[in-house]
Amino acid sequence: MSENERDAVGAERVGTGWHTIALLILAALGIVVLVALNVTLGEANRQRDRALKLQTHSYEVMILSASLTGTIAHAEASLGRYVISADKDLGQAYSADWTLASQQLSRLDRITKDSPEQQALIAKLQRAMAERGDELGAVALNTLYKRNDQALALFYKARLGPARAEIDRLLDEIGAQERRVLADRTGLAMKSVKRSSGVASALSIFGILLAAGAVALGWLTVTALGQRAVARAEAAAERGRAAELEEAVERASEVLLAQESKLRQVQKMQAVGQLTGGIAHDFNNMLAVVLGGLELAKRQVATDPAAARRHIDNATEGANRAAALTRQLLAFSREEALRSEPIEPVTLVRGMSDLLDRTLGDTIEVTVDASAGETWLVRSDPHQLENAVLNLAVNARDAMEGRGKLTITTAGVTLAENAVGTCAAGDYVALSVADTGCGMTPELLERVFEPFFTTKPAGKGTGLGLSQVFAFVRQADGEVGLKSVVGEGTTVTLYLPRYIADAPSEEATAQAAPEPVENRALDILVVEDDPRVLAATMGALEELGHRPVACNDPLEAPAALDRLGRVDLIVSDVLMPGQTGPEMIAGLLRGHPETAVLFVTGYAGDAGGEAEFGRHHVLRKPFTLATLERAVAAAASAPVLRTDTPIDSIAAE
Template identity: 40%
Template sequence: MGQAPSRSFVPLLALAAAASAAIVLYAIGDWALAAGFAATVITIAALLAWYRRLYPPPLSASDAVPDWTVARAAADASSMAIAVTDRAGRLVCASDLFGEWFPGYPSPPAVNADASLIESLTAAARAAWRDGEAKVEAIAHATLRLDVDITRTGRSEDYLLWRFTPMRQPSALDDVHRVLTGEAGRQLGEAGIMAVMIGGEGRIRAANGAFLLRAAGRIDANITGRDFAAHMRVDDKGRLFLAREESGGLPLRLLQVPLRRATQPGGIQNGAQDGPMLLLLIDEPVGGGGTSALSYIETLLSLLPFGLAMADRDGRVLFVNKAFARAAGIKDAETPSYPGDLVVREDQAAVADAVRRFAVGPQMSGDIAVRMREQPEEPIALSLAGVRGLGEAAVLLSLKDNSEESKLKRQVAQATKMQAIGQLAGGVAHDFNNILTAIIGHCDLMLMRHTPGDSDYDDITQIKSNSNRAAGLTRQLLAFSRQQTLRPQILQLPDIVADVSNLLKRLLGENVKLDVSHGRNLGAVRADPGQLEQVIVNLAVNARDAMPEGGTLNIQTYGVPANRVREMRQQILPISDYTALRVSDTGLGIPPDILSKIFEPFFTTKELGKGTGLGLSTVYGIVKQSGGYIFAESELGRGASFVIYLPVYAGGDIEQAKPKTPIKRSETWGTGTVLLVEDEDMVRAVAERALTRQGYKVLTASDGEQGLEVLGGGEKIDLLISDVVMPNMDGPAMVAQARRSFPDLPVLFMSGYAEEQLRKSIDIANVAFLPKPFSVNQLAEAARDALAMRPAAE
């Protein structure tokens, strides 16, 4: 392509030179001067062309085409999964590792079917487009736990770079390797302690300088992977020596610390030869006493990063390092006399028996599952190993501080359980709405044949009233399962609190004082104001019930910037700017065993008949559906607090909800032919009767395939009313196919699921929604308004 302009330039140059010479000849009449002028033009043009070829102009940003082959090669060279998306959300480049972790190369954020994960990654992507970068920590995908870093990149910053990095899990092996090869290993060597980590096969994985110097002769020797036994020898008296020190060497004492717990900590298992170990070697003191050796070991144990303690043959505790004290909940001035003092009463006998068994007989190690006195709700593994030749010390105990790990596991398990319960609740609400639709519809039809004063009129009215109460219960289930229709607006939390304060004062009564405070410069949030008011009221009523003798209800709003969220190190809360709402009381508090269950539906501690157990579950569903997070904090006797974090509205990235203005008419009588498609016989029957009474001709079908057959039957259909979820062919699939032949056909969807959720999943324009359960009059009004959507030409 670069030679074409040069070839086209030659005839133009000749023509220009000839024209210039002709003009000069005509003006002056001198042939020599005209020829010289033409030669000068040709020379200058040739020089310009030569310069342009040597120094071509740089490509503009619009001409530059990204070389994704180079980017892909660089991505494959890294240890993380990498993907690049453009502003349209399309995947333009990804590493091979991304394809292994996410089969089919899905375009982020839709990397799997988890709706909450997609929602979290979508919010992070918006933040990255706005701020340049974002991060989501500890996402779960199959068996992986990944950190996701998102960066805006590209010459015009029109791409997002997604980096998926596996979370590094804490490992005792890594901790010991770091100790032995670092400054702590050098200090151990100066104290006369040789330390070696070996694998289950007996080969060396790491060693400190003291062992390398005495076993290999050089402190920089590389003995990784060699057999540990090859560096040792045993004399005829059973004493242990270094093989390199054949004569004149001192006998050694060996202490074995197992680094891998038993696979089944429910009982004691002999694991001395099954896994990696830390071996500690010290010179046998003169005279064979154990006091000096014990001091060496205590020095070592105080430096190691995991919890270790020693006990004698009678089970008395001799030494506890700081990590063990922290994991066991031991305060500085409360060193326990026996290991059994650390566990609950039911486990004390098992711990004492295990210590006695390991203190005598052959050296062995194992685990036992215990419940600590300070944390009785979470069983943990206590490792024991018998030691010999250290004087009084006979048993080494190991305890891992897994409080943060256990807390994270509980949070993940709670989130998973709540998601599963939410899906179940949504399905139950959908089916229940079908039943209520039939009940309410038949009540309306019966009321048309009765007048006030009839013997049956009051009974039918009561049935309908109770059915409407049941419909309210299903709405709470849909709110919990995050499938309720919300009307979000841009608002300030203090305004919502102010609107509901007068109602709260009446609900709380005279014994409870309401204290409200607001922070400054709070960011706006996007939520449904009516649902937020319900959240505050539900939390306030629960707080009132927790203060039977009176107290104070505190409602506080404040801003939480992203840097503060980062300092909180909250595993579930993504790093972003939030506006927080805290509702706290001075009541009885919530017991720890109940705190993890309070958001579950139908869980209540109130007396029978005084609570449905849906208040807090509804709060949870509304907050999550609004894109927020809620956490409960409590201490017995000191009240409870509920903290809600709502993301600050960024503006521009979310369309403002447009209020609907349906046509309001008092007359519901209509004409025309309606095709009704509904798989539930009872709902189809009541809807058919209701529409027929309003003057419509009604054709029916039980699924999408039958509906298409009726549409193709030749009779003109004025309105299609269809359920969304049906067997064989669902409503959206039927409508999408019907619109090909009847593009202007008005459509009214009816469903027990929420309109907002359906509109996200149904990509069909110009359709109306009618939520179940509905009355006969509501169905007639919806049909009238849907027919009004027809083009004016009709």
């Protein structure tokens, strides 16, 4: 081997040695870079984990404060329903919700121990919650002891109490402060991740491609993980809030549907309460006419028959007036679903004259002015329309402080599209109630239809009257017009769509024509537990030429019917001890399906119909001899009804 070759080999070996050294150095650098990357990524992961933990803690604080707000609102809603209905289950629901709110507050206190600022707010919140609990506890206690008026007044006062506003403010401030902390923490975490990523990028310049790829992958991974964690936490929070909102809406909808009919009945009964004094006064006057006429008739029946007949006629008129008043009051106060039918508003308002006179008193002059459109019809529920008119009249009386002039006007009008509110174009019956009271300012006019809004002192009004009127008119596809001048008075106008009935066909007219009833002597079983009513009914039937048989116990009616063998008609009271009339008839007709039935009741006034009594004929108490004669003839000549299914019993008469 030549010297040159030896020099080349040496040089190659030297180069190889340097390559080896370079490779070792590169390997060492690669190892250093990998270690540095590992350390950097480890620190980034620790920063990420810490940021996620802090973010989770912040989300827990925000979600818990929002849940506490919802729980308090639900507790107060349950208390409001408890005050209105006095249902103990609702009271227990309020207590459970308030207990849950206290537990949530304790949890919020525990998880914010690391924040002096939050602890200061929590301390204030605990004091406000204690004060609010005392207010609501007083409402619940008054409701428990049946002091509903005081409870309702306290509840309305508590709705605007400073404690509730302070609770809402503190919860909002806690949530806002935690959001600021969350934003700061997120910013710091992202800066840390960015700083670590920068170091890894710088190291990748001096490392191998694998290290560079690892750095890039690590940076992308850290960034993606951080963003994904933030997105997941925000999505979870949004889903939780959406679920809570959906549940709250469902609960509120169920409560509103359940309370709608109760609110209507509450308004009716409040109106009935307005009638009580006048009803008692007039009823005593009518009874005085009846008793006085009968006593004078007894004195003069032998000496002056003509005068005795006049006194008897006067007593009969007084009794008929009392019966009509009772029927009207019962029909008005009855709780039932809305039943639309064609109504002539003028006739309805004129028929309310006695109710209005007794409700408003002698110092209010009531005038009914029916000009154009007197015979126009509307399709609505008559009792709800009566209730609306009476509510407006009572409000007008209060606005006039018990003295003034009330004018009720009905007229037919043709309105253009959106001429009044959002009403459609067409013909309307405009029913106006005008008073000469104090009037209302524009600010009050904007709020009069809000539920629970009232200008009356606590305990003197619910604030539901005008809102119920508004809801009723809207349900009838109508609108409400309101005009008021301070010091001159207010006019409320109900615009109800005109209803034009279809002309009846000749066939329907022929079917509706009453058929002549055959008057003949009948064998009648009379079932009545009141001995006086039983004796009077027996005497009336005998006077009409029938052959009645008395039975004073519905449980003995089957045996009485078996002894008689067969009767043409059973006349039965509705509610009796031991068994109701419909229950008794359901059992009797299984063995005697051909027997006709006539129910006699004094409960429902002019309300309801044969459908409530298994489609049998119904006679309302009190009745005249002529009315009884027609009812007996109609029931006896009616087609025989099948009673394959039992008749529902009636709970009250």
